[in-house]
Amino acid sequence: MSSGELKIMALAHAILAALVEAPCSGYDLAKRFDGSVGFFWSASHQQIYRELSKLEDQAWISSESILQAGRPDKRLYSVTDLGEQHLKEWIAQPCEPTPIKDDLLVKIFAGHIAPNQTILAELEHHQKAHQKKLSTYKELEQRYFQNPQELPEAGKFQYLTLLNGISYETHWLAWCYQVMELLQTIEN
Amino acid sequence: MSSGELKIMALAHAILAALVEAPCSGYDLAKRFDGSVGFFWSASHQQIYRELSKLEDQAWISSESILQAGRPDKRLYSVTDLGEQHLKEWIAQPCEPTPIKDDLLVKIFAGHIAPNQTILAELEHHQKAHQKKLSTYKELEQRYFQNPQELPEAGKFQYLTLLNGISYETHWLAWCYQVMELLQTIEN
DNA sequence: TCTGCCATGTAAGTTGTTACATGATTAT
DNA sequence: ATAATCATGTAACAACTTACATGGCAGA
Numbered sequence: 001m002s003s004g005e006l007k008i009m010a011l012a013h014a015i016l017a018a019l020v021e022a023p024c025s026g027y028d029l030a031k032r033f034d035g036s037v038g039f040f041w042s043a044s045h046q047q048i049y050r051e052l053s054k055l056e057d058q059a060w061i062s063s064e065s066i067l068q069a070g071r072p073d074k075r076l077y078s079v080t081d082l083g084e085q086h087l088k089e090w091i092a093q094p095c096e097p098t099p100i101k102d103d104l105l106v107k108i109f110a111g112h113i114a115p116n117q118t119i120l121a122e123l124e125h126h127q128k129a130h131q132k133k134l135s136t137y138k139e140l141e142q143r144y145f146q147n148p149q150e151l152p153e154a155g156k157f158q159y160l161t162l163l164n165g166i167s168y169e170t171h172w173l174a175w176c177y178q179v180m181e182l183l184q185t186i187e188n
Numbered sequence: 189m190s191s192g193e194l195k196i197m198a199l200a201h202a203i204l205a206a207l208v209e210a211p212c213s214g215y216d217l218a219k220r221f222d223g224s225v226g227f228f229w230s231a232s233h234q235q236i237y238r239e240l241s242k243l244e245d246q247a248w249i250s251s252e253s254i255l256q257a258g259r260p261d262k263r264l265y266s267v268t269d270l271g272e273q274h275l276k277e278w279i280a281q282p283c284e285p286t287p288i289k290d291d292l293l294v295k296i297f298a299g300h301i302a303p304n305q306t307i308l309a310e311l312e313h314h315q316k317a318h319q320k321k322l323s324t325y326k327e328l329e330q331r332y333f334q335n336p337q338e339l340p341e342a343g344k345f346q347y348l349t350l351l352n353g354i355s356y357e358t359h360w361l362a363w364c365y366q367v368m369e370l371l372q373t374i375e376n
Numbered sequence: 377t378c379t380g381c382c383a384t385g386t387a388a389g390t391t392g393t394t395a396c397a398t399g400a401t402t403a404t
Numbered sequence: 405a406t407a408a409t410c411a412t413g414t415a416a417c418a419a420c421t422t423a424c425a426t427g428g429c430a431g432a
Binding site (some may be wrong): 010013014016017018020021037038039040041042084087088090091092094095096097098099100101102103104105106107108109110111112113114118119121122125126129130133148149153154156157158159160161163164165167168170171172174175178179182185186 | 198201202204205206208209225226227228229230272275276278279280282283284285286287288289290291292293294295296297298299300301302306307309310313314317318321336337341342344345346347348349351352353355356358359360362363366367370373374
């Protein structure tokens, strides 16, 4: 209503959250979105660069050019006071749980039109993927979050996102197992 | 490559899967995407109508006009042989697990910049939402899936998507509890 | 020499969201 | 009367994906 500026910009907030934790370049952000930030958001480098431009136009972030020997310059982005203020306000606004959108579940739902073998193969593929993620997450837990009670406050919150990843992958693995059990009762 | 037609169309496949199970109108589809189909996909009615037009242009679905007394006509959509063939092929192509994108996790990640009270309130809000979904799912389980072993094949697969929903909500609830426990160790 | 990493972008297309639009029937 | 439900759409915009584009440096 009225003038504007009341948009959603989900990615923008994920970027702000990442930059508040540690200022970095677009390139580094893209890598972080593939790693620890990936516990809660994913984005391609193209999205990230575009969003960084927008955020800088709005003065929610600012950048500093870093000259590097033998490498392209990098732009180091950090969140401005204005940006942090907006992030705080956004955090205070209630949001709803993300609806599920999952290709594998679509395939399972229509599973009866495909050979059992096909479904089973895809399931094993996903099982492996989830197992891999889970062990990565557990390694991170052991390496950086051994004593959660003694972490600094920011660290505790980051640990909680990791815990969510662990719980999420565990849920998927348990479900994969359930599917396999029930598939065995179907002759094909 | 070569000529084309190799697009992703995630929503299209979700619609095909729903229509294979039971032909219906766009309006009914929208309702189903808010209910049982919502275990694996969500979409607004605008998306659905647009996608239905595209699918009919490609002859993956066909429609029949149903005249109704005292109500607007409805178009009953069903999947053609061609559509079912495409769906089968799509099911056989491997896909990757859906990356996480979740606003609440962004908020938690940056939780240290907000008052503890704000985080706690949002968490309780989500806890309630997940509790509600979980009990809805469990009711459905009791009502329609008491003896999974004796279900027809299609029913078994649909039950598996419901089981995923139950597992998913349970995971979130357990995590909410973990967060609350750790939040108590932070003075604020 | 070739692959991969560092570093940043543009262009085109698809998907998803929000708002607008219509019009009849049924229940409170 | 008023709101909710049935039933189907258009228009504009925001978000996301895929492909293309550049160019230097480091290591096998």
